Amino acid sequence: MTVKYIEDADTKTVELTVSGKVTREDYDRIADRMQSFIDAQGTVKLIEVIESLDGFEPSVIWPGIKFDFRNLRHISHVAVVSDIGWIGPVSKAAGALMSTKLRTYDLADLDAAREWVAAA
Template sequence: MITQLTDFPDNVAAFRCTGQVTKEDYTKILAPAVLGKLQTHERVRVYYEIAEDFSGFDPAAMWEDFKVGVGHLTRWDKVAVVTDIDWIGNAVRFFSFLIPATTRLFTLAESAQARAWIST
């Protein structure tokens, strides 16, 4: 499940992932929020917090994430990924060079630092 987070600057799309993330989470929550930010801002920042109870992405959800990301590749400013899940951290480290945005990885204990970083 994806939940949209509040209390971020207007140019930040912020989300928390828990449990199993589905295509419907992307099409009903993430994509509309991100596309709304892209309509009002030239460059957008993204905050992804992945909770300890996260169990994975459905393959269709991964495809939706890819489409949103690549469809607006040059419009990302910063990406903060907050997680304690090793395989996600490793994937962020491995693939971050493909994202033309400043990308940083934070632990869940560093979520306040991540929020401050994405907001400035």
């Protein structure tokens, strides 16, 4: 499995862990679950753990953009957790354009990311 999905209704949090290449099958499996979670919770928080990233299948890009456009206002906090050098700066640049509160963390600081999101 390339993408692992965990949701916690008590904290209104979704945690995604990416390892490898994100396929259309991964996207389809997760997008409907996350949409249902957002619809049920109203506003959610997100932890994105990126252990490794070998890219995305091209068929994921447009549906992903539409999902983000529709749901970004319903995601209050995002913690991006990765040791991949370019992930942090790209995430911060994207975060500057959004109303969502975003922080980046190293993989060793995953617990701190979870604490920040839980306290929000």
